[in-house]
Amino acid sequence: MAVWNLGSINIDHVYQVPRLPAPGETLGARDYSSGLGGKGGNQSVASARGGALTHHIGAVGPEGRWARDLLSDYGVDVSHVRIAEVASGHAIIYVDPAAENVIVTFAGANHTADAANVAAALQTAKAGDTLLLQNETTAQAEAARLGRERRLRVIYSAAPFQVEAVRAVLPHSPILVMNAGEAAELRAAFGEMPDREMIVTLGSKGAEWLVPGDEPLFMPAFKVTPVDTTGAGDCFIGTLAASLDLGLDRPAAMRRAVAAAAIQVTRHGAAQAMPSQAEVDAFLAVRS
Numbered sequence: 001m002a003v004w005n006l007g008s009i010n011i012d013h014v015y016q017v018p019r020l021p022a023p024g025e026t027l028g029a030r031d032y033s034s035g036l037g038g039k040g041g042n043q044s045v046a047s048a049r050g051g052a053l054t055h056h057i058g059a060v061g062p063e064g065r066w067a068r069d070l071l072s073d074y075g076v077d078v079s080h081v082r083i084a085e086v087a088s089g090h091a092i093i094y095v096d097p098a099a100e101n102v103i104v105t106f107a108g109a110n111h112t113a114d115a116a117n118v119a120a121a122l123q124t125a126k127a128g129d130t131l132l133l134q135n136e137t138t139a140q141a142e143a144a145r146l147g148r149e150r151r152l153r154v155i156y157s158a159a160p161f162q163v164e165a166v167r168a169v170l171p172h173s174p175i176l177v178m179n180a181g182e183a184a185e186l187r188a189a190f191g192e193m194p195d196r197e198m199i200v201t202l203g204s205k206g207a208e209w210l211v212p213g214d215e216p217l218f219m220p221a222f223k224v225t226p227v228d229t230t231g232a233g234d235c236f237i238g239t240l241a242a243s244l245d246l247g248l249d250r251p252a253a254m255r256r257a258v259a260a261a262a263i264q265v266t267r268h269g270a271a272q273a274m275p276s277q278a279e280v281d282a283f284l285a286v287r288s
Helices: 039-049 062-073 108-112 115-124 140-149 163-172 180-190 232-245 250-264 277-285
Strands: 003-006 010-016 031-037 054-060 077-083 089-095 101-106 130-133 153-157 175-179 197-201 206-210 217-220
Touching: 003 039, 003 115, 003 140, 003 232, 031 039, 031 062, 039 054, 039 062, 039 130, 039 232, 054 062, 054 108, 054 115, 062 077, 077 115, 089 108, 115 140, 130 140, 130 232, 140 153, 140 163, 153 163, 153 232, 163 180, 175 180, 180 197, 197 232, 206 250, 217 250, 232 250, 250 277
Parallel strands: 003 054, 003 130, 010 089, 054 077, 130 153, 153 175, 175 197
Antiparallel strands: 010 031, 089 101, 197 206, 206 217
């Protein structure tokens, strides 16, 4: 089995600030770092670190080859990561002392994907594999349709929330992932929640898996002291996808995903903060 991820690859610029800036305000940062990020890149690293054979489908600009190489170093197959003619995607991230953040992204090479790229990449995908999608690339709807045709488990993160993108992908994605704010936007846009499986991440409270006609599965968060919540949702989803791909049932997969996110928020950064299988095992061993 394997996880395939049509996802963004961003170069993250992270600024530690005394507080999140107000409109028109200039703040001095206390610290600065840069590294690999993007919802797609983060999820692929989390999936690979979680033990799944993980293939990333995406693109970086000519100056972003190091980001592709770093994905490979984390264990992600990058055979389907192209070098585009436009600049790599990037993100400007402000993090306050309470570990809350504000993020601005630039799409760049992430918006060069098309249906042909996806079809070529998924030629060797097998029924039962998992396909991850988010809203930071192009061709999500085409990928979702192709994934369903090939009988893949399609997991769609409706983030950043875009109504038209959700309308296009939803018919082809049996599992929809959102945080609480995105779920509220979805309800406001559609008038009601769609009749399909949904996973709602609830930050420090945990996460909930909703299945039509079944009891909700709620998994509480582990109590930790966070230092940076950037990428926590991506860590959860990537670990969940890996756990399902490895054959775990829903409760066990949810528990591992919540544990991985708990570890990840105690570290600075996004992709580089994703825990390994062994680290999650050790974390859970003392919390059984």
